[in-house]
Amino acid sequence: MNAQTIQTATPKAKGAIMTPVRLIGVGAYLLGVFALVPLFIAVTGRWDFYYTLTSVALLSVGAAGVWLTFYIGRINIGQGAYALVGGYVSAILVVKAGFSFWATLPLAGIACAIVSVVIGLPILRLRGVYFAMVTLVLTEVARLSALALPVTNGAKGITSIPLPGELAVFGLTIIPDFATLANPKLAFYLMAAALMVVTYFVLWRIVNSRLGHLCRSLQQNEELASSIGVNTAMLRVLAYSISSFFGGIAGAVFVAISQSIYPSSFVVTDSVNFMLYCFLGGLGYVFGPMLGTLLLYFGWDLLSIAKQYQLLIYSGSMIALMLLLPNGILSLLDKKENRQ
Amino acid sequence: MTAPILQIKGVTKRFGGLTANSDISFDVAPREILSVIGPNGAGKSTLFKQIAGFINPTVGEVLFKGDRISGLPPHKVARLGVVRTFQETTIFRSMTVRENVIVAHHLRSKASLLGFFFGSGQARADEADFARSADDIIDFLGLQSIRNEMASNLPQGHLRALGMAIGLATHPEVILLDEPFAGMNHDETMRMVALVRRLRDERGLTVLLVEHDMPAVMKISDRIVCINFGEKIAEGTPSEIQANPRVIEAYLGSEDAAIGM
Numbered sequence: 200m201n202a203q204t205i206q207t208a209t210p211k212a213k214g215a216i217m218t219p220v221r222l223i224g225v226g227a228y229l230l231g232v233f234a235l236v237p238l239f240i241a242v243t244g245r246w247d248f249y250y251t252l253t254s255v256a257l258l259s260v261g262a263a264g265v266w267l268t269f270y271i272g273r274i275n276i277g278q279g280a281y282a283l284v285g286g287y288v289s290a291i292l293v294v295k296a297g298f299s300f301w302a303t304l305p306l307a308g309i310a311c312a313i314v315s316v317v318i319g320l321p322i323l324r325l326r327g328v329y330f331a332m333v334t335l336v337l338t339e340v341a342r343l344s345a346l347a348l349p350v351t352n353g354a355k356g357i358t359s360i361p362l363p364g365e366l367a368v369f370g371l372t373i374i375p376d377f378a379t380l381a382n383p384k385l386a387f388y389l390m391a392a393a394l395m396v397v398t399y400f401v402l403w404r405i406v407n408s409r410l411g412h413l414c415r416s417l418q419q420n421e422e423l424a425s426s427i428g429v430n431t432a433m434l435r436v437l438a439y440s441i442s443s444f445f446g447g448i449a450g451a452v453f454v455a456i457s458q459s460i461y462p463s464s465f466v467v468t469d470s471v472n473f474m475l476y477c478f479l480g481g482l483g484y485v486f487g488p489m490l491g492t493l494l495l496y497f498g499w500d501l502l503s504i505a506k507q508y509q510l511l512i513y514s515g516s517m518i519a520l521m522l523l524l525p526n527g528i529l530s531l532l533d534k535k536e537n538r539q
Numbered sequence: 540m541t542a543p544i545l546q547i548k549g550v551t552k553r554f555g556g557l558t559a560n561s562d563i564s565f566d567v568a569p570r571e572i573l574s575v576i577g578p579n580g581a582g583k584s585t586l587f588k589q590i591a592g593f594i595n596p597t598v599g600e601v602l603f604k605g606d607r608i609s610g611l612p613p614h615k616v617a618r619l620g621v622v623r624t625f626q627e628t629t630i631f632r633s634m635t636v637r638e639n640v641i642v643a644h645h646l647r648s649k650a651s652l653l654g655f656f657f658g659s660g661q662a663r664a665d666e667a668d669f670a671r672s673a674d675d676i677i678d679f680l681g682l683q684s685i686r687n688e689m690a691s692n693l694p695q696g697h698l699r700a701l702g703m704a705i706g707l708a709t710h711p712e713v714i715l716l717d718e719p720f721a722g723m724n725h726d727e728t729m730r731m732v733a734l735v736r737r738l739r740d741e742r743g744l745t746v747l748l749v750e751h752d753m754p755a756v757m758k759i760s761d762r763i764v765c766i767n768f769g770e771k772i773a774e775g776t777p778s779e780i781q782a783n784p785r786v787i788e789a790y791l792g793s794e795d796a797a798i799g800m
Contacts, residue, residue, distance in 0.1 A: 409655035428617035428646035
């Protein structure tokens with residue numbers, strides 16, 4: 200896990216143009232997410248999949264952020280901290296200040312972005328494993344802060360958070376009150392999926408715009424990047440704050456679904472998992488973390504049929520995948536061989 | 540003599556107890572090719588890094604067109620028009636040659652990052668402009684055949700040209716070349732000498748270079764600054780430098796031929 204492994208996983212730049220093939224792909228993907236999945240669940244009656252898939256969608260939003268920090272050449276094992284901060288910001292604003300959940304969603308993201316700027320300014324000077332170590336500590340710092348601060352209600356956490364209310368613009372209901380819905384599980388799934396789609400669209404645009412090109416230049420050679428006039432310190436903080444924004448939003452929605460938050464809602468394991476999702480999917484591919492999250496999280500769930508062998512099979516296949524496909528599963532799509 | 544474009548004024552750099560540069564001063568005229576020479580460890584690279592803003596002088600200052608640039612971070616120095624190239628390993632490895640050059644046009648973008656994100660008209664105009672300029676530079680350096688080659692696959696000679704292309708993409712006024720002839724055979728060196736001349740003649744650049752290859756330096760330079768043990772020991776035209784007893788003394792042990800006589 201040094202800078203070299205990150206570099207080998209660099210993508211080929213593809214134009215940001217919508218080719219017909221790509222349009223069909225996106226269409227099929229949207230159809231699958233928004234129509235086929237609910238249909239499949241309705242037919243099979245596996246309602247428990249809704250919770251799993253909602254989690255996958257939200258975790259992949261957080262993982263998208265982690266992926267972006269990988270994209271500037273930094274290993275981020277601290278996304279759990281921002282998910283926790285985002286969750287608490289949303290919960291406190293809803294419960295104590297009477298905000299609508301929908302207003303707290305962007306606020307949670309922005310709060311995390313601000314926190315990440317303050318934290319990022321000093322720590323983003325670190326590289327490689329040193330940065331990773333510091334981020335690893337962040338989740339624990341966030342958990343302990345949540346325990347200690349009066350506003351977070353300590354270990355008792357914040358519970359009985361109301362479900363998201365109605366979202367109306369000029370009296371027109373865009374999203375109905377979740378409490379009145381016959382099937383809030385489906386509503387949460389659709390909301391998480393929509394969030395995921397928007398997040399990955401934004402990420403894809405970032406990567407294919409100049410910002411992404413500059414991030415790549417940063418990942419590959421910071422000295423050279425600064426010599427061509429890139430404000431490397433600013434760019435690092437910018438990428439990290441976008442990353443944390445995603446983390447905060449994911450956390451806020453998680454809290455809305457579980458209607459509660461505790462200091463242990465997001466722990467170091469979650470932070471590590473966010474990173475694993477990115478590795479598994481492929482650091483060189485925008486949609487890598489989404490696929491990685493699906494496979495890891497859903498795979499874990501499906502493996503429960505293996506009972507006591509669940510962890511064995513799971514970790515065994517993880518190791519095998521890392522050995523066979525070090526650049527992630529999506530590297531299978533790479534037709535060009537061995538570019539190094 | 541016209542007003543100097545770059546002035547190095549009493550630059551001293553100490554690393555703890557080690558004085559890498561001691562009170563070095565010289566001026567660089569616009570469109571001049573000036574070489575900084577000196578034995579290994581003389582402090583040439585340290586001087587270069589200070590001019591490009593990578594490290595700050597302990598004492599003294601560097602002026603560009605009369606304005607102080609020492610103390611500024613490298614990206615601001617680059618913005619003003621003073622850009623350094625590196626030795627060959629410093630490139631964006633996992634990009635193609637063309638992508639390397641395009642991304643290096645960063646300073647020329649007029650659109651904001653948000654504009655690029657939303658694909659505004661200005662952003663698209665910028666991208667087209669970068670692509671055109673990148674192709675220009677690639678043609679100028681004769682890199683057409685490897686335009687779409689991954690940078691990590693290139694041989695040394697091409698890497699150095701690519702480094703130069705990246706430097707040129709920022710459209711600098713002063714370019715600092717770090718050992719452009721190192722490890723090249725005679726023919727390659729002569730081609731590179733011609734190329735550096737064209738940088739000045741066709742693109743109007745002021746070129747500052749650090750180099751070991753004495754015959755090439757003697758051939759290419761308008762003026763030469765020689766430093767030894769961190770101090771400037773001589774400054775002058777190639778023939779003056781060749782005749783300078785202190786320079787000969789600094790290079791003693793290597794034959795006279797080493798300084799091109």
